[in-house]
Amino acid sequence: MKYRSISEAAAAFHIPESTLRYYEKQGLLPLMERDEAGRRLFSDNQMALLGTVIRLKNTHMPISSIKRYIDWILEGESTLEKRLEMMNKHKQTVLDEIALMTESLAGIDVKITNYTKRIQERRSEDKLMREEEQ
Amino acid sequence: MKYRSISEAAAAFHIPESTLRYYEKQGLLPLMERDEAGRRLFSDNQMALLGTVIRLKNTHMPISSIKRYIDWILEGESTLEKRLEMMNKHKQTVLDEIALMTESLAGIDVKITNYTKRIQERRSEDKLMREEEQ
DNA sequence: TGTTGACTTAAACCATGGTTTAAGTCGTAT
DNA sequence: ATACGACTTAAACCATGGTTTAAGTCAACA
Structure with missing residues (x-):
């Protein structure tokens, strides 16, 4: 499993790192892993989730709704x-x-x-x- | 030439009156006529201009750019x-x-x-x- | 060993695009 | 005559979606 730093993740989607930190704080990127130094590690799964978040953002879904959607993913199959x-x-x-x-x-x-x-x-x-x- | 009140103009485009007042203040609706009591009168020309403003807004042109465009219209053919x-x-x-x-x-x-x-x-x-x- | 460079945080700050409020003026129907 | 609804203004307020700042930690390289 390849892990990416926040700068790599930001570069991959052409968005500022500050936006990624903001999204995490808003609950759009839950369960973020960290290295020993506390730095974010973006797994393939996180990258995929981020891709989804960005697609929803690109289509003008409000952050509050994206959050609701992410929360439902966390809740599972139900x-x-x-x-x-x-x-x-x-x-x-x-x-x-x-x-x-x-x-x-x-x-x-x-x-x-x-x-x-x-x-x-x-x-x-x-x-x-x-x-x-x- | 038919004139419309702000409520009629707002209803015609399905937007709040407050938005029309805001647009005028931002310079998107210049040369507004008024009746003796100071109430806005929307001429056919103003309605057409408002239609243009709303089309630009619908396509996400920022107010500042719409303003620039309107100013150019006022400047004339040049x-x-x-x-x-x-x-x-x-x-x-x-x-x-x-x-x-x-x-x-x-x-x-x-x-x-x-x-x-x-x-x-x-x-x-x-x-x-x-x-x-x- | 010390100085970069990449990261961290919380909090302040910002732009955009309105909306709401408060106080007041008219025109008209009762 | 008064009360109502439609309008007026300036200024305050708001939501949204970030961005910036300040102060600090850490890894790696000279």
Whole structure:
């Protein structure tokens, strides 16, 4: 079993060490192992759990909910249904958010098209004026 | 030109009135008109601008950036290129974020599949046990 | 042996994006 | 005339999600 230091774990996920310490304090990284000097040791299991935490964070699940999910994992098999329900609900929340972003982006695209058009028109007028000057 | 009260504008976009007041104070809703009693009047133009602000907000553009964009609109035609560039960059940011969410969601989907499988297996064991009890 | 560099902690600090409160002004219906 | 609801303001307050600081410990290398 390979163990990683906090700096290695942080580098692996491209996040600051301070965030990892913060996550542990919030209960998102329970049962952390330590070496004799008190330094955190990230096992493969911890790395996998951290990956899950980061996926949930990437999809905007609040820390309090991630915590609830982690607590259910610690509780064992009896919470399987709760975890499944939570992930299913979260999935729908994420799909809704992606849909909203996609929809809003369409409106922004209209702006892009219009700005491009207006800038192009202005260039054409310039060109026309230059020709009239001839 | 139809004018709307703050409550009508808020209802139209499903956001609190307090948020509209906050946005105005942040400079996202400039040139607000008022009636004799000092109450805000949302013109069609303001409603359209508010729609743009909300689309940018929905796609997670920070208030400070939205403010910069609004200021450029106020400055007039000379900022067309800046606005176009900003919207293009923002579009890419949003696409990247959607990609990250979609990717992370795929990892969450694996969890959903596994939980579903484990729960199903547990049910099968239960069934098997019930049959052995017979 | 002493001085780096990587780590530790608790607590303070920060940015972002609002929301709530308190006190007051209008317009209108009773 | 008054009471109600819708509005106004400035300022205080709040939640979220970290980041930074200060002071200390430890391992390894010169």
